[in-house]
Amino acid sequence: MAAKVTVGPSEEAISLEEAQFHVKADADPDNDTILKRAIVTARQRAEHELGRPLLPQTCEKRFESFERRMYLWEDVTKIVSIEYVDDAGADASLGPMDFYLSGASTARILASLPAAREVTITFECGAFESDTVPESVIEWMLLQVGAISENRSSVDSVQTYELPGRFTDGLLDRYRFLSV
CATH class of the missing domain: 1.10.3230.30 (Phage gp6-like head-tail connector protein)
Structure with missing residues:
Protein backbone atom coordinates (compact mmCIF):
# COMPACT_ATOMS: atom_id res chain seq x y z
CA MET A 1 0.00 0.00 0.00
CA LEU A 55 8.16 18.93 0.45
CA PRO A 56 7.75 18.39 4.21
CA GLN A 57 4.52 16.53 4.94
CA THR A 58 3.08 13.99 7.35
CA CYS A 59 2.04 10.60 6.04
CA GLU A 60 0.81 7.28 7.28
CA LYS A 61 1.26 3.83 5.90
CA ARG A 62 -0.72 0.75 6.88
CA PHE A 63 0.49 -2.84 7.04
CA GLU A 64 -1.36 -6.08 7.73
CA SER A 65 1.17 -7.17 10.36
CA PHE A 66 4.62 -6.40 11.75
CA GLU A 67 7.84 -7.16 9.93
CA ARG A 68 11.39 -6.43 11.12
CA ARG A 69 11.87 -3.89 8.32
CA MET A 70 8.89 -1.89 7.11
CA TYR A 71 9.42 0.31 4.04
CA LEU A 72 7.66 3.66 4.36
CA TRP A 73 8.69 6.09 1.58
CA GLU A 74 11.89 7.91 0.67
CA ASP A 75 13.24 10.96 2.52
CA VAL A 76 11.59 10.10 5.85
CA THR A 77 12.81 12.54 8.50
CA LYS A 78 11.01 11.19 11.58
CA ILE A 79 8.79 8.33 12.67
CA VAL A 80 6.01 9.92 14.72
CA SER A 81 4.25 6.76 15.93
CA ILE A 82 3.69 3.07 15.33
CA GLU A 83 0.21 1.95 16.33
CA TYR A 84 -1.44 -1.41 15.89
CA VAL A 85 -4.46 -3.53 16.72
CA ASP A 86 -3.43 -6.57 18.73
CA ASP A 87 -4.90 -10.07 18.43
CA ALA A 88 -7.50 -9.26 21.10
CA GLY A 89 -8.69 -6.26 19.08
CA ALA A 90 -7.25 -3.65 21.43
CA ASP A 91 -5.40 -0.55 20.21
CA ALA A 92 -1.72 -0.50 21.17
CA SER A 93 1.47 1.29 20.21
CA LEU A 94 5.20 0.72 20.23
CA GLY A 95 7.34 2.95 22.43
CA PRO A 96 10.06 5.11 20.86
CA MET A 97 12.77 2.74 22.10
CA ASP A 98 11.17 -0.18 20.21
CA PHE A 99 11.93 1.12 16.69
CA TYR A 100 14.21 3.40 14.70
CA LEU A 101 14.48 4.94 11.25
CA SER A 102 16.92 3.11 8.99
CA GLY A 103 18.27 4.80 5.86
CA ALA A 104 15.59 7.51 5.62
CA SER A 105 13.02 5.06 4.28
CA THR A 106 12.51 2.08 6.57
CA ALA A 107 11.16 1.56 10.07
CA ARG A 108 13.23 -1.07 11.89
CA ILE A 109 11.50 -2.83 14.77
CA LEU A 110 13.80 -3.65 17.71
CA ALA A 111 11.27 -5.18 20.08
CA SER A 112 9.91 -8.68 19.69
CA LEU A 113 7.27 -8.49 17.00
CA PRO A 114 3.82 -8.32 18.59
CA ALA A 115 1.00 -10.23 16.97
CA ALA A 116 -1.04 -7.62 15.15
CA ARG A 117 -3.93 -7.47 12.72
CA GLU A 118 -3.26 -3.94 11.50
CA VAL A 119 -0.22 -1.67 11.84
CA THR A 120 -0.24 2.07 11.13
CA ILE A 121 3.01 4.03 10.98
CA THR A 122 2.81 7.82 11.00
CA PHE A 123 5.91 9.64 9.77
CA GLU A 124 7.23 12.96 8.52
CA CYS A 125 9.04 13.16 5.20
CA GLY A 126 10.23 15.50 2.49
CA ALA A 127 13.35 15.83 0.33
CA PHE A 128 13.45 19.65 0.16
CA GLU A 129 12.08 22.82 1.70
Missing part, protein backbone atom coordinates in the same frame (compact mmCIF):
# COMPACT_ATOMS: atom_id res chain seq x y z
CA ALA A 2 1.24 3.50 -0.79
CA ALA A 3 1.76 6.12 1.86
CA LYS A 4 -1.24 8.35 2.48
CA VAL A 5 -0.63 12.06 3.06
CA THR A 6 -2.44 13.15 6.23
CA VAL A 7 -0.97 16.67 6.50
CA GLY A 8 0.17 18.19 3.23
CA PRO A 9 2.98 20.71 2.76
CA SER A 10 2.35 24.09 4.39
CA GLU A 11 3.84 25.88 1.38
CA GLU A 12 4.26 24.87 -2.25
CA ALA A 13 7.50 25.27 -4.22
CA ILE A 14 5.70 27.36 -6.84
CA SER A 15 3.86 30.51 -5.76
CA LEU A 16 0.60 31.61 -7.32
CA GLU A 17 2.43 34.65 -8.72
CA GLU A 18 5.06 32.43 -10.41
CA ALA A 19 2.31 30.32 -11.95
CA GLN A 20 0.43 33.40 -13.15
CA PHE A 21 3.60 34.77 -14.76
CA HIS A 22 4.39 31.41 -16.37
CA VAL A 23 0.96 31.06 -17.98
CA LYS A 24 0.75 34.80 -18.77
CA ALA A 25 -2.42 35.28 -16.72
CA ASP A 26 -3.59 38.24 -14.69
CA ALA A 27 -4.88 37.81 -11.16
CA ASP A 28 -8.44 36.53 -11.41
CA PRO A 29 -10.17 34.67 -8.56
CA ASP A 30 -11.64 31.99 -10.85
CA ASN A 31 -8.38 31.41 -12.70
CA ASP A 32 -6.40 31.56 -9.44
CA THR A 33 -8.41 28.65 -8.05
CA ILE A 34 -7.51 26.56 -11.10
CA LEU A 35 -3.85 27.59 -10.88
CA LYS A 36 -3.63 26.75 -7.16
CA ARG A 37 -5.04 23.30 -7.88
CA ALA A 38 -2.64 22.91 -10.82
CA ILE A 39 0.35 23.75 -8.59
CA VAL A 40 -0.60 21.02 -6.10
CA THR A 41 -1.34 18.56 -8.92
CA ALA A 42 2.03 19.27 -10.56
CA ARG A 43 3.88 18.64 -7.27
CA GLN A 44 1.95 15.43 -6.62
CA ARG A 45 2.71 14.24 -10.15
CA ALA A 46 6.41 15.08 -9.69
CA GLU A 47 6.41 13.11 -6.42
CA HIS A 48 4.88 10.15 -8.23
CA GLU A 49 7.40 10.39 -11.08
CA LEU A 50 10.34 10.75 -8.70
CA GLY A 51 9.18 8.16 -6.18
CA ARG A 52 9.82 10.56 -3.31
CA PRO A 53 8.07 13.34 -1.37
CA LEU A 54 9.33 16.75 -2.45
CA SER A 130 9.84 24.88 -0.59
CA ASP A 131 12.70 27.30 -1.34
CA THR A 132 15.31 24.60 -2.07
CA VAL A 133 13.50 22.47 -4.68
CA PRO A 134 15.91 22.20 -7.64
CA GLU A 135 15.27 24.53 -10.58
CA SER A 136 14.83 21.69 -13.07
CA VAL A 137 12.08 20.18 -10.90
CA ILE A 138 10.41 23.60 -10.62
CA GLU A 139 10.60 24.00 -14.40
CA TRP A 140 9.04 20.55 -14.93
CA MET A 141 6.21 21.46 -12.56
CA LEU A 142 5.68 24.81 -14.31
CA LEU A 143 5.36 22.97 -17.63
CA GLN A 144 2.66 20.79 -16.04
CA VAL A 145 0.89 23.86 -14.61
CA GLY A 146 0.96 25.45 -18.07
CA ALA A 147 -0.46 22.32 -19.68
CA ILE A 148 -3.28 22.14 -17.13
CA SER A 149 -4.03 25.85 -17.52
CA GLU A 150 -4.04 25.70 -21.32
CA ASN A 151 -5.96 22.43 -21.68
CA ARG A 152 -8.89 22.40 -19.29
CA SER A 153 -10.45 19.25 -20.69
CA SER A 154 -9.05 15.87 -21.62
CA VAL A 155 -10.57 16.00 -25.12
CA ASP A 156 -10.42 19.05 -27.38
CA SER A 157 -11.02 19.79 -31.05
CA VAL A 158 -7.99 22.10 -31.26
CA GLN A 159 -4.64 20.62 -32.32
CA THR A 160 -2.08 20.80 -29.53
CA TYR A 161 1.62 20.07 -29.55
CA GLU A 162 3.71 18.43 -26.91
CA LEU A 163 7.30 19.15 -25.97
CA PRO A 164 9.40 16.04 -26.56
CA GLY A 165 8.63 13.84 -23.54
CA ARG A 166 12.24 12.89 -23.07
CA PHE A 167 13.17 16.57 -22.63
CA THR A 168 10.38 17.29 -20.20
CA ASP A 169 10.84 14.12 -18.13
CA GLY A 170 14.62 14.52 -18.31
CA LEU A 171 14.28 17.58 -16.10
CA LEU A 172 13.49 15.18 -13.23
CA ASP A 173 16.12 12.51 -13.89
CA ARG A 174 18.81 13.80 -11.48
CA TYR A 175 16.33 13.70 -8.58
CA ARG A 176 14.51 10.46 -9.36
CA PHE A 177 14.79 7.83 -6.64
CA LEU A 178 15.52 4.43 -8.12
CA SER A 179 15.20 1.41 -5.88
CA VAL A 180 17.26 -1.71 -6.41
Whole structure:
Protein backbone atom coordinates (compact mmCIF):
# COMPACT_ATOMS: atom_id res chain seq x y z
CA MET A 1 0.00 0.00 0.00
CA ALA A 2 1.24 3.50 -0.79
CA ALA A 3 1.76 6.12 1.86
CA LYS A 4 -1.24 8.35 2.48
CA VAL A 5 -0.63 12.06 3.06
CA THR A 6 -2.44 13.15 6.23
CA VAL A 7 -0.97 16.67 6.50
CA GLY A 8 0.17 18.19 3.23
CA PRO A 9 2.98 20.71 2.76
CA SER A 10 2.35 24.09 4.39
CA GLU A 11 3.84 25.88 1.38
CA GLU A 12 4.26 24.87 -2.25
CA ALA A 13 7.50 25.27 -4.22
CA ILE A 14 5.70 27.36 -6.84
CA SER A 15 3.86 30.51 -5.76
CA LEU A 16 0.60 31.61 -7.32
CA GLU A 17 2.43 34.65 -8.72
CA GLU A 18 5.06 32.43 -10.41
CA ALA A 19 2.31 30.32 -11.95
CA GLN A 20 0.43 33.40 -13.15
CA PHE A 21 3.60 34.77 -14.76
CA HIS A 22 4.39 31.41 -16.37
CA VAL A 23 0.96 31.06 -17.98
CA LYS A 24 0.75 34.80 -18.77
CA ALA A 25 -2.42 35.28 -16.72
CA ASP A 26 -3.59 38.24 -14.69
CA ALA A 27 -4.88 37.81 -11.16
CA ASP A 28 -8.44 36.53 -11.41
CA PRO A 29 -10.17 34.67 -8.56
CA ASP A 30 -11.64 31.99 -10.85
CA ASN A 31 -8.38 31.41 -12.70
CA ASP A 32 -6.40 31.56 -9.44
CA THR A 33 -8.41 28.65 -8.05
CA ILE A 34 -7.51 26.56 -11.10
CA LEU A 35 -3.85 27.59 -10.88
CA LYS A 36 -3.63 26.75 -7.16
CA ARG A 37 -5.04 23.30 -7.88
CA ALA A 38 -2.64 22.91 -10.82
CA ILE A 39 0.35 23.75 -8.59
CA VAL A 40 -0.60 21.02 -6.10
CA THR A 41 -1.34 18.56 -8.92
CA ALA A 42 2.03 19.27 -10.56
CA ARG A 43 3.88 18.64 -7.27
CA GLN A 44 1.95 15.43 -6.62
CA ARG A 45 2.71 14.24 -10.15
CA ALA A 46 6.41 15.08 -9.69
CA GLU A 47 6.41 13.11 -6.42
CA HIS A 48 4.88 10.15 -8.23
CA GLU A 49 7.40 10.39 -11.08
CA LEU A 50 10.34 10.75 -8.70
CA GLY A 51 9.18 8.16 -6.18
CA ARG A 52 9.82 10.56 -3.31
CA PRO A 53 8.07 13.34 -1.37
CA LEU A 54 9.33 16.75 -2.45
CA LEU A 55 8.16 18.93 0.45
CA PRO A 56 7.75 18.39 4.21
CA GLN A 57 4.52 16.53 4.94
CA THR A 58 3.08 13.99 7.35
CA CYS A 59 2.04 10.60 6.04
CA GLU A 60 0.81 7.28 7.28
CA LYS A 61 1.26 3.83 5.90
CA ARG A 62 -0.72 0.75 6.88
CA PHE A 63 0.49 -2.84 7.04
CA GLU A 64 -1.36 -6.08 7.73
CA SER A 65 1.17 -7.17 10.36
CA PHE A 66 4.62 -6.40 11.75
CA GLU A 67 7.84 -7.16 9.93
CA ARG A 68 11.39 -6.43 11.12
CA ARG A 69 11.87 -3.89 8.32
CA MET A 70 8.89 -1.89 7.11
CA TYR A 71 9.42 0.31 4.04
CA LEU A 72 7.66 3.66 4.36
CA TRP A 73 8.69 6.09 1.58
CA GLU A 74 11.89 7.91 0.67
CA ASP A 75 13.24 10.96 2.52
CA VAL A 76 11.59 10.10 5.85
CA THR A 77 12.81 12.54 8.50
CA LYS A 78 11.01 11.19 11.58
CA ILE A 79 8.79 8.33 12.67
CA VAL A 80 6.01 9.92 14.72
CA SER A 81 4.25 6.76 15.93
CA ILE A 82 3.69 3.07 15.33
CA GLU A 83 0.21 1.95 16.33
CA TYR A 84 -1.44 -1.41 15.89
CA VAL A 85 -4.46 -3.53 16.72
CA ASP A 86 -3.43 -6.57 18.73
CA ASP A 87 -4.90 -10.07 18.43
CA ALA A 88 -7.50 -9.26 21.10
CA GLY A 89 -8.69 -6.26 19.08
CA ALA A 90 -7.25 -3.65 21.43
CA ASP A 91 -5.40 -0.55 20.21
CA ALA A 92 -1.72 -0.50 21.17
CA SER A 93 1.47 1.29 20.21
CA LEU A 94 5.20 0.72 20.23
CA GLY A 95 7.34 2.95 22.43
CA PRO A 96 10.06 5.11 20.86
CA MET A 97 12.77 2.74 22.10
CA ASP A 98 11.17 -0.18 20.21
CA PHE A 99 11.93 1.12 16.69
CA TYR A 100 14.21 3.40 14.70
CA LEU A 101 14.48 4.94 11.25
CA SER A 102 16.92 3.11 8.99
CA GLY A 103 18.27 4.80 5.86
CA ALA A 104 15.59 7.51 5.62
CA SER A 105 13.02 5.06 4.28
CA THR A 106 12.51 2.08 6.57
CA ALA A 107 11.16 1.56 10.07
CA ARG A 108 13.23 -1.07 11.89
CA ILE A 109 11.50 -2.83 14.77
CA LEU A 110 13.80 -3.65 17.71
CA ALA A 111 11.27 -5.18 20.08
CA SER A 112 9.91 -8.68 19.69
CA LEU A 113 7.27 -8.49 17.00
CA PRO A 114 3.82 -8.32 18.59
CA ALA A 115 1.00 -10.23 16.97
CA ALA A 116 -1.04 -7.62 15.15
CA ARG A 117 -3.93 -7.47 12.72
CA GLU A 118 -3.26 -3.94 11.50
CA VAL A 119 -0.22 -1.67 11.84
CA THR A 120 -0.24 2.07 11.13
CA ILE A 121 3.01 4.03 10.98
CA THR A 122 2.81 7.82 11.00
CA PHE A 123 5.91 9.64 9.77
CA GLU A 124 7.23 12.96 8.52
CA CYS A 125 9.04 13.16 5.20
CA GLY A 126 10.23 15.50 2.49
CA ALA A 127 13.35 15.83 0.33
CA PHE A 128 13.45 19.65 0.16
CA GLU A 129 12.08 22.82 1.70
CA SER A 130 9.84 24.88 -0.59
CA ASP A 131 12.70 27.30 -1.34
CA THR A 132 15.31 24.60 -2.07
CA VAL A 133 13.50 22.47 -4.68
CA PRO A 134 15.91 22.20 -7.64
CA GLU A 135 15.27 24.53 -10.58
CA SER A 136 14.83 21.69 -13.07
CA VAL A 137 12.08 20.18 -10.90
CA ILE A 138 10.41 23.60 -10.62
CA GLU A 139 10.60 24.00 -14.40
CA TRP A 140 9.04 20.55 -14.93
CA MET A 141 6.21 21.46 -12.56
CA LEU A 142 5.68 24.81 -14.31
CA LEU A 143 5.36 22.97 -17.63
CA GLN A 144 2.66 20.79 -16.04
CA VAL A 145 0.89 23.86 -14.61
CA GLY A 146 0.96 25.45 -18.07
CA ALA A 147 -0.46 22.32 -19.68
CA ILE A 148 -3.28 22.14 -17.13
CA SER A 149 -4.03 25.85 -17.52
CA GLU A 150 -4.04 25.70 -21.32
CA ASN A 151 -5.96 22.43 -21.68
CA ARG A 152 -8.89 22.40 -19.29
CA SER A 153 -10.45 19.25 -20.69
CA SER A 154 -9.05 15.87 -21.62
CA VAL A 155 -10.57 16.00 -25.12
CA ASP A 156 -10.42 19.05 -27.38
CA SER A 157 -11.02 19.79 -31.05
CA VAL A 158 -7.99 22.10 -31.26
CA GLN A 159 -4.64 20.62 -32.32
CA THR A 160 -2.08 20.80 -29.53
CA TYR A 161 1.62 20.07 -29.55
CA GLU A 162 3.71 18.43 -26.91
CA LEU A 163 7.30 19.15 -25.97
CA PRO A 164 9.40 16.04 -26.56
CA GLY A 165 8.63 13.84 -23.54
CA ARG A 166 12.24 12.89 -23.07
CA PHE A 167 13.17 16.57 -22.63
CA THR A 168 10.38 17.29 -20.20
CA ASP A 169 10.84 14.12 -18.13
CA GLY A 170 14.62 14.52 -18.31
CA LEU A 171 14.28 17.58 -16.10
CA LEU A 172 13.49 15.18 -13.23
CA ASP A 173 16.12 12.51 -13.89
CA ARG A 174 18.81 13.80 -11.48
CA TYR A 175 16.33 13.70 -8.58
CA ARG A 176 14.51 10.46 -9.36
CA PHE A 177 14.79 7.83 -6.64
CA LEU A 178 15.52 4.43 -8.12
CA SER A 179 15.20 1.41 -5.88
CA VAL A 180 17.26 -1.71 -6.41
